[in-house]
Amino acid sequence: MALELIDLGRLTVTPSKRIEFENGPHGTRGVADFAKTTWESELINATMLWGNGCYTTGPDGTWEPEIRLMMLTDDGDKLFVNYWVRVNRDKMMSGEVVGPLMAGRIETIAPKYRWLNDTHIVGDGFFTTQFDENGEFSTGDVIMAYNVYALSRTT
16 A cells, blocks of 8 residues: 545635744744635635634744634535644744645545545645744734645555
C-alpha cells in the first residue's frame, strides 16, 4: 500500500484581530479571529461561516497555531475543518524556510463530501506579507494560504 495525495486546492485565511501575551509557560500564547476564509478547488469551494485559532510561539521561535473553521460550500453543505500548523517563525522571517506545514481533518454529514471524514489533510503554506523587524505583523495585512491535499491509500 502507498499514500496518494488528492489535490484539494487553496485554503486562504485572513486574520482580523489577535490578542497575545508573552513569556508564558509555553512561550507566547495568542488567539486570533478571522475576517475571511475561502477554499477554492475543483472539489471544494467554500467560505467561512465561523473561524478562529489559538497559537503558541516557543522560545526557539517554533510557531504552532491550531485553527478551527465552520465552512459553507457553494452547494450548501457544511464542513468543519480543524488543522494544526508548525513552522519556525524566526527561520521563516529570515528566509531559511519557505512557510508553514499543516495537518488536520474535515468533518461533514454531507453525502458528497463524506469521504473526507476518513482522510487526513496536509498542506504547505505561505504568508503573503512579511513580518516586521520585531517579528510582528499588522492584522489585516497578513493572508495565510495553504495548498491542501487529502491523504488517500492506494493498493
